[in-house]
Amino acid sequence: MLIANELSKDFGSIKAIDRLSLKAQAGEVLGVLGPNGAGKTTFSRLIATLLTPTSGTASVDGHDIIKESEIVRQVIGFLPTEPGLYGRFTAVENLQYFGRLHSMDERVLSQRIDQLLKKFDLYEERNRRTAGFSKGMMQKVSLIRAVLHDPKVLLLDEPTAGLDVPAARVVLDMVKEFKAEGKCILFSTHRMVEAEKICDRMVIIAKGHIVAQGTVAELRQQAGQDDLEEIFLRLVGEVS
């Protein structure tokens, strides 16, 4: 579903992503872990066609991210680190705008918006302008926006950052649900515990490289360590 092949991105002399290759299947949650500045966000942005790779290729659902960028943007749902909603628009208006940008049918769109708002317990707030929303509410609207058009691949960049425990729980439950629907999910985070709970496999990135990958059990075996945080620190430390 998602294949990256020797993908690289330079910013001047800095190699933000350096010949990174990975694969993720439908119905799989792939954790992308790494310290701040490891290249997680740059990787998401490359797959989301926001940035153009310096070299290498990647494809989403069989579509090349450079040659078929517009189709790629149709099949992915992207949750940026910051919710990024239009404050002078209500929750519904924000979602309508993005649905229309995905050329969704108006009737389908409004049904889907209602259904998702109810699911996230935001239906009562639907006609309030989002400028007054809490961080958790905004993150929920932002997540609804990412899945509104029923994308095959979800790119979630730190989806629980800044959320309190109940809100983070809602988000994680949703991710599980999306996985059950057969979506391929790239879950980028720097929280090991969260990753262990939700991810089928993980890739650990540091300085633009993959330093380790596999299931949690495989990572434990590779490192000869039980404590995930310890494994993470050791792997990341090796390259820094």
Add this chain to the structure above:
Amino acid sequence: MNWHHIKTIWFKELLDTFRDKRTLYTMIIAPIIIVPLMMVGGPLLMSSQEKAAEGKPNPIVVIGAENAPTFMKMIEESGSFQLIDSQNPEDDLKEGLITLAVTVPQDFERIIAAEGTPADIMIMFEARQQASTVSLQKFRNILQSYTASEVAERLSRRGMDTALLNPICVSEKNVANEQEMGGMILAAIIPFMLGIWAVSGGMYTAIDTVAGEKERNTMEGLLVCPPSRWSVAIGKFLAVFVIASITVALSLAGIIAAYQLMLPAIVGEEFQFDMSLSLGNGLMLILIAVLMITMISAIEIAISAFGRSFKEAQNYMTILTFAVMLPGMLLVFMPDLRLTGAALLIPVVNLFAATKDILMGQSEILNIVIALGSSLIYAILAIVFSVRVFKSEKVLFRG
């Protein structure tokens, strides 16, 4: 490019702008209230001061009034002056208690009757006070008629006609009709106004919709949607274009309202000018405005994309404002500047000059075609440039 995408982005940006009070202020309140106030305020103030100075008799002091009874009678009959006493005329003048202090020599009547050396009359006035200068003018007029009647008497005593003194009889006629006078006034103001409101009308929307979108972290969410960068840039450009056009239209309506309705009603008929345009000239001016707004809106989108934040974009816009205002000012202060030679190809300046020529009724079709044609190319280049800036990840994701 996809029309559905462009339309979605365009309408969303318009709605977003209309919901923002700050934009509404620059877009509507400023042009339709401030422009007419500026236009009407100056003449209104001037004429009210003039009227005040002209209306009631001005207090003056005449030292040695008893020496010139005939002349004093003329002053009293004019009804323009109120004669008062003053211990210290110079100080009273400075304080505005009197408007003139006139000194008549002791043997005034005798000197006049002698028909030899002229009699000296000294007038003190205060040039900083309008009432004093108005008074001076009126006093001179009375002196003149006194002189004229004295000269006529002297001539008639010698059996001569006063016509002897007037070898030339002058009559003046202004061949510029009311419409042309109106055109001249519009030619001085409209290019400048067009420039200012084309820049400031859409500026806020341009900043908010690009730099503001970056600052609020909404840009990423927008750009991961299917619309191409072309569609995004064009959608935003169209929103800025519409807002700037509304502002320009409102400001022009403000100018016309000020000159056609408010000035004649408040100040007087002398401010009544015919501001009507022929259909062809009207259409030409609309075309000029469209080209100008297109160019400026596209450049504003590009400038805004360079800004990392709202503030930074605002700073860059200041430079654009000056770049457009300076040639506009030039036209106001150099009324004889005509559209010729290299001026035909300078962006913005050529449109200003063309506007002026059309309003003055002095336009030459070839010059106008060159100015409009080159501006059309600049406008297209400006749009292409703004889209290119939008496609640059260095610009869009810097900071």
